[in-house]
Amino acid sequence: MGNKPRTIRRSEQMSDQIEERIVTGVYPPGMRLDETELAAGLGVSRTPIREALIQLSSAGLVEIRPRRGAIVADIGPQRLCEMFEVMAELEAMCGRLAARRITEAEQRALSDAHQACEEARDANDADSYYRLNEEFHYLIYAASHNGFLEEQTVALHRRLRPYRRLQLRVRDRMSTSFAEHAGILEAILTEQSELSAERLRAHVVVQGQRFADLVASLPMLGSRS
Amino acid sequence: MGNKPRTIRRSEQMSDQIEERIVTGVYPPGMRLDETELAAGLGVSRTPIREALIQLSSAGLVEIRPRRGAIVADIGPQRLCEMFEVMAELEAMCGRLAARRITEAEQRALSDAHQACEEARDANDADSYYRLNEEFHYLIYAASHNGFLEEQTVALHRRLRPYRRLQLRVRDRMSTSFAEHAGILEAILTEQSELSAERLRAHVVVQGQRFADLVASLPMLGSRS
């Protein structure tokens, strides 16, 4: 697909770097992000760092408190549930549109992705499954043929990523997830738009609920300086 | 309601200023935003301006092309339709949740807002109606009791505002809009969540379509430097 103008701005690169470290948990929620420290660590001046932090703040990944510095966004259980609620609806919308608009090539790609998930499940490879699961979902977003919706959904997905990581190890996660995927795939391939939407919504909602339970059990996680 | 920590950052203020001028059409889509010029005009240095532009870029209101400066986002008809499609779904979701969760106080406020709209319609006061219409919708967002959803919906609403302005003068816009509002209000007050969602979706979709027609008729508007 058409790759964008490819920015060479340092602040963009810094933003990507920091975002990567946030979503992979290197910088855990609540961690303080010192501008000078980051600048020194990444080998640039404070200016690109500041610009990157502002960008990440707009994306909701960090929180900037005036005169008090930036911290990795530490989203409370309440708000997290709200975000999953919206995520479920966005995914449902992607599914509804995808069922109506998916091309044959996209159908094949989606089926392939599903099969790849199956192999990862059989191999009990959680890391691979996580990655392939993501690809499966992203293909649905793209098949909606609504570029704006795709972007919004991807953005929110990324934003929830640091929290989703926590539920990787839940018992039988892969099997239930895969079974749900099968239902979703079938609904999309048979162009049942409302059924696709419904199944995707349920798929995400259950993730959110699972997650909420997990959060409730773990009192709190790394609020480090 | 709870007002936030109230930032004193200049870049935030600049961002608000520039956003205001964009959504009110003072800075029309496609217009070049010169950092030095803006800085001089707003009485600050380039730094807060740059930070503001980055923020607005994240919000989708301006587009920053590397080394080539920023322009007010000029969204094509295609993408605009996509955005209205998403907007319709977000509003529908707000309506669905609002119907289930609205409090009695919020019911009264919503009814009052509706009545205010009626008065503006009777007075044939388009400007007032536009403002009151916005309030009506915002009350529904808030009544969803999902703060994240509310934020996202408001953000997208704002982003579409410069384009919505164009259809203010469509014949009988107020009357049809008001009639649709009546149906929406009734569905919410009787707690019919799916009906609320459906009517809100239709209400927004029709806006999007009206707008698309309008865009198609006007070949293009102000792409000036």
Place this chain on the structure above:
DNA sequence: AACGGATAAATTGCATACAATAAAATATGC
């Protein structure tokens, strides 16, 4: 010894200076 206030240190926010790149203008060759 604990609490409160004053001073000191550190960090953010803004302004300015400089460097790098793209656009414009001018000159040059055919």
Place this chain on the structure above:
DNA sequence: GCATATTTTATTGTATGCAATTTATCCGTT
């Protein structure tokens, strides 16, 4: 005379310096 190459100019991107405010430390008082 037009197209192309080169210089000039303007604007963005980055670094640094300074001021303002917050946070930490230290000392005095109760």
